Amino acid sequence: MRIFHSVIGISAVAMAAVSTACQKTAPVRSATPNIILILMDDMGYGDIGRTGANKFETPNLNRLANEGMQFTWYYCPQAVSSASRAGLLTGCYPNRIGFSGALAPWAQTGINPSETTIAEMLKTKGYHTGAIGKWHLGHHREFLPLQHGFDYYFGIPYSNDMWPVDFDGVPIHLKDTTHRLMKYPVLPLIEGNEKVEEVLTLSDQDKLTTTYTEKAVAFINDHKNQHFFLYIPHSMVHVPLGVSEKFRGKSKQGMYGDVMMEVDWSVGEIMKALRKNKLEKNTLIIFTSDNGPWLNFGNHAGTTGGLREGKGTSREGGQRVPCLMKWPGVIPAGEICNQLACAMDILPTLAEITGASLPEEKIDGISILSLMLGDKTAAPRSEFYYYYQQNSLEAVQKDFWKLVLPHRGRSYLGVKPGNDGWPGPYETEIIETPQLYDLRRDPGEWYDVVEFYPEKVKELEALVEKARQDLGDDLTKAPGANRRKAGFIK
Secondary structure: OOOEEOOOOOHHHHHHHHHHHHOOOOOOOOOOOEEEEEEEOOOOOOOOHHHOOOOOOOHHHHHHHHOOEEEOOEEOOOOOHHHHHHHHHHOOOHHHHOOOOOOOOOOOEEOOOOOOOHHHHHHOOOOEEEEEOOOOOOOOHHHOHHHOOOOEEEEOOOOOOOOOEOOOOOEHHHOOOOOHHHHOOOEEEEEOOEEEEEEOOHHHHOOHHHHHHHHHHHHHHHOOOOOEEEEEEOOOOOOOOOOOOOOOOOOOOHHHHHHHHHHHHHHHHHHHHHHHOOOHHHEEEEEEEOOOOOHHHHHHOOOOOOOOOOOOOOOHHHHEOOEEEEOOOOOOOOEEEOOOEEHHHHHHHHHHHHOOOEEOOOOOOOOOHHHHOOOOOOOOOOEEEEEEOOOEEEEEEEOOEEEEOOEEEEEOOOOOOOOOOOOOOOEEEEEOOOEEEEOOOOOOOOOOOOOOOHHHHHHHHHHHHHHHHHHOEHHHOEOOOOOOOOEEOO
């Protein structure tokens, strides 16, 4: 049981507040819309038509953007799987709640039962909740979705490359019994709390996107008469890539383009199910990614659209991700939002929309409902911390200024990537002195202007100290005063 406090007041007051805010641009159809949150895995900022994708088409994602809002300055909480998902579902910086990196199948940690997820929050308002896809917040029963607010779950417990199969699809025990992949167990498919199938081959991976889509459509059909929250964290476009026969060879960009076309089809099937059940006008759809592309996989990785670096870095290409939102009659159609926002903001935004109380535990998200309503004067978030590794503060952002701190990072620049699903190398980037970037003019982080704006550096250094006092910093041995532990099983 979670303990909540309300920042708005009683539910009726909250609903009235949302209705009043929305009347500035459009009337609210309901203060309790259905909510569908689609999360891609390793999809880059430039992987949809609106942000520069070429040689494959994304008509349904383009339509989602045309009928809703595209956020151009939207960040994941951290540029790696488990940490990013933890931040999304709890509204917290991952390091605040004891998360970092990507949990392995032998991890003893997971999401702490004391944390409040979006699903648990929405259940207090009568929502039926479902999760379909990759979980990656702990694979032990105590950490699975049904124990954290979801009424239904189907999917894999961690990443689809965490299995004892080599990149060519051959089980590793047939090739090299000393290989690191020998440590991995068989990849399970879980329904509820129980394993129902196993993902053994690349052909099994080919089925995942379609299977998730069919399950999602069935969930919508089954719960069309009640408010629902459906979380769809896809396994793709994380390697190893898998695509069904209906899309294999259909793009001009090889396997990656084929997979993106199937993902786009999946979004179209979900929107079709909403129309069929007359739910489209009262459903909020959010589409985003957990982090940027895994660039050393070459042509099996996506694109950052010109942003620097990718997954596993605190550069823009690692943490700035696509985000599209649609809610007919509430979110203005065809709008582009250039204000700062992040995945941690989803939980408090949904709280304001539905009148749900915020968690009692400290969170980092800020409601961005005003942005969704098209308020051009709104700027609810002005600060963002870039944490990586266990608890290393690598950069801070205030407004459009980003100060990169000394640290050892990953770099893909100048390194030949892998091909056909095989990983290539990356290099260590050693940053010895602070770097300053004006992201409004230089989103690619190519021009360090630290020597020209000493007053801006000083302002951002104050934000660095604020972050270190609150969350700590391994790089300076700062412990932080407000961190909590992840769940742990002996």
